[in-house]
Amino acid sequence: MSARQPNRNTYRIRDQVAFASVATTEFSRTRNDRTQLSMTIDACVDAIRAAGLTAADIDGISGSGTSHEAKVLQSTLGIPRLSWWAQPPLTGTFATTIFEAMHAIQAGACETVLCYHSAYRLPWQSRAAALDPMRRRVGELTGMMGAVEPETMSGSVGYTAWASRYLYQYGRKREDFGLIAINSRSNAMRNEHAVMRDPLSMDDFIKGRMIRDPLSVYDMDVAVDGADAFIVTTAERARDLKLKPVLIHAHASGMVAPNEEDQLPGLHAHGQQIVIDLMNRRSEIGVNDADLYYPYDGFTLLAISWIENSGLCKPGEGGDFLRANWNESEQRALLRGRVPLNSHGGSLCDGATQGSGHIREAILQLQGRAGSHQVQDAKSALLHIGGFFFNSHALALHTA
Template sequence: MSAAKDRTAIVGVGRSPYARDRGTSETALVLEAATAAIRDAGLTAADIDGVVAGGLHTGGIDPSVVVSALGLSGTTFWTTARPPIMNHLHAAVGALLNGAATTVLVYHSAYRLGRGPFRERAAFGVGDGRATLGEGHTETEPWGMFGPTGYAAWAMRYLDAFGRTREDLGRVALNQRANAGRNPDAVMRDPLTMEQYLDGRMVREPLCLFDMDVPVDGADAFVLTTVARARDLPGRPVLVHALSMGMARHPEEHLTAGFDDTGQAVAAAALRARSDLWVDEADVLFPYDGFSIITLRWLETLGLCDDGEAGDFLADHWDAEQGRVLIKGRVPINPHGGSLSEGGTQGAGHVHEAVLQLRGTATGRQVDDARSALLTPGGLFFNAQGLVLRTD
C-alpha cells in the first residue's frame, strides 16, 4: 500500500493559453497560469508556502522569480523539476506529506525558440535550454541518438518486429486531432484524415510531422494541498490516488535492449501495485503522445492489448461517426487532443484536462460521470511515469 494514497489533492488549476507564439515572455506565461490556479483554489498568495518549478527541457522559470513576482512571503519549500510533469507532482506530494509545506504551487512552462524581443536572451541560455544544448541533451557519445532520431528508430523497429504499418501510428494522430476539435485551447484543431496523415511531411522515417508533438508557448499551474485542508476549500478536490516513475537498465535510446526493457514497464508495474484502480476501471485515459509510437506502447504496456496489437485495439474501438477512439463506446483517449494537437507540454496539459474531467467542467468534451483518470506521462526510455487521479 502506498503511503501517499489519497492523502493529497489538486485544488486549483490555471493556464496561460497555448499558442504557436504568444508574443510575450516565459515569465509572463507562468505568472498568468499561477495567478489563475491560486484564484481557482479559492486561495491567495499568502496561503502558498511551497513552489515547484518546471519547464521545457529545463527547470523553467526559477522559483525565486515567481516568489518575488507573486509576493509569496512565507515560502518554506521550493525546488525545480525536469519534465515530464510527474517530477513536479512527486516533489509537491512529498513536501506536503513530510510537512515541508502546507500548500504547494506547481507550474510548468513551454516556450518555443524563435526570433523576437522576448526570445533573444534564450540564445544565452536564459530561456529554453535547447538554445544552448541543441535538443535538450548533450552529445557525450558519438553514437548517441536522441529525440526524433531515437524515437524514429524505435518506431521503425516496432513496425518491423510486429509486422505493422504506419496506419497504426496514424490512428493515434487522428484520434488526438478529432478530440482537439472539441477543445478551444488546442492549437491544432483542423480535421485530419488518414490520407492527409500518410501524405504528411516525413521528418525521419517512419515518423512524419503529425507523429510529433506541437511546439507551443504556454504554461499550466496547479495548487496542491492535503486532503484534510482541501475539503475546507470551495472547489471540488481531485485526489492524487497513486503516482509512479520508472527507469530500466540502460535508459538511453541507443542502449535499450527491447520493448520490454524500458521505463514504461517499470512505471506501469509500480503504479499498478500502488493503485486500487486500473486501466479497465478508468473513466478517462491519458497515454502520453510526445511521439505517436509512445502511445501505442503505453496501451500495450498497460495491458489493454498484447504487444504489437495497439493499432488493432484502436481500430476495434474506433467510433467512425466521431472519428476517434472510445473504449467500450465510452472511455476517450486524450480527450483534449494531447501533445500532438493541443500542444506539447510534457504532460502538463494531460493533468490539466484530467482535473477538468473529474470536476465535470470540460465543456464540450465532458465524459459523463467521470470519477477516475489514469495518466502515463513520459516516454519509453528515461522518463516514464504514471498517475491515477480520482474524485473525492
C-alpha cells in the same frame, strides 16, 4: 538475489494528497508578445484564486519550464513565507514536479504547494520563434540555438529508431500510428483551446511531411507557448476549498538500466513496464476501470506503447485494439464505447506541454470544468505520462 518487490502496505500516500485547482494561460503556436515568466505568473495567480486562496496561503513552490528560480516567483506573487521549494530538472515530462510536491506535503515540509510548468518555443522549434530576436537571444544564452544532429540517437531523435524497430519487429504499418494522430485531432476539434483543430484523415497522415522516417509531422507534438499551474495540498485541506478536490490515488515512476536511447534492452524492457507494474500494485484504478485515459502522445509511438503495456492488448496489437474500439462517426477511439483517449487532443494537438496538459485536462474533467468537451459523469482518470528512456510516469486520480 531477486529484485526487491514493493510491498503494497508501504505505499502510504494513497489518497492523502489532492489537486485543489488548476489554471492555464491556454497555449499558442504564434504568440510572440509574452515572456515565459509573464505567462507563468498569470497561470499561478489564476490557480491560487481558483482555489479560493491568497498568496499568503502558499508555503511551497515546485516548478519547471522556466529559468526563473522560486525566489523570483515568490517575490512577484507576493508570497510572504515559504517552508519548501524545488525546481526538479525537466527530464522530458512535468510529472516529477507534481511528485516532488506530493512527497513534501506527505513529509510535513509544507501544506499547500503551487506547482507550475511553462512551455516556450525556441528558435530550433519553429520558424516564427527563429524570427523573434528575443527568442534567439534566449537560445544563445541557454545553448539551445540548434536541434540535435540527425546522426545522433540522443533525445527525441531516439524515438525515430524505436518507431522503426516497432514496425519491423511486429510487422506493422504506419497506419497504426495514424490512428493515434487522428484520435488526438478528433478530440482536439472538440476542445476550443487546442492549437491543432483542422480535420485529419488517414490519407492526410500518410502524405504528411516526413521529418525522420518513419515519423512525420503528424507523429510529433507541436511546440507552443503557455503555462499551466496547479495547487496541490492535503486531501483534508482540499475538501475545505472552493473547488471539488481531485485526489491523487496513486503515482509511479520507472527507469531501467541501461536507459540511454541506443542502449535499451528492447521494446519489451523500458520504463513503461516498471510503471505499469508499480501501478498494478498501488492503485485500485486500472486501465479497465477509469472513466478517462491519457496515454502520453508526445510521439504516436509512445501512446501505442502505453496502450500495449497497460494490458489492453498484446505487444504489437495496439493498432488492432484501436480499430476494435474505433467510433467511425466520431473518428476516435472510445474504450468500452465511452472512454476517450486524450480527451483534450493530447500533446499532438493541444500542444507540447511535457505532460502538464494531460494532468490539467484530467483535473478539469474530474471537476466538471472541461467546457465544450466535458465527459459526462467522469469520476476517475488514469494517466500514463512520458516515454521510454528516463521519463516514464503514471498518475491515478479520482474525485473525493
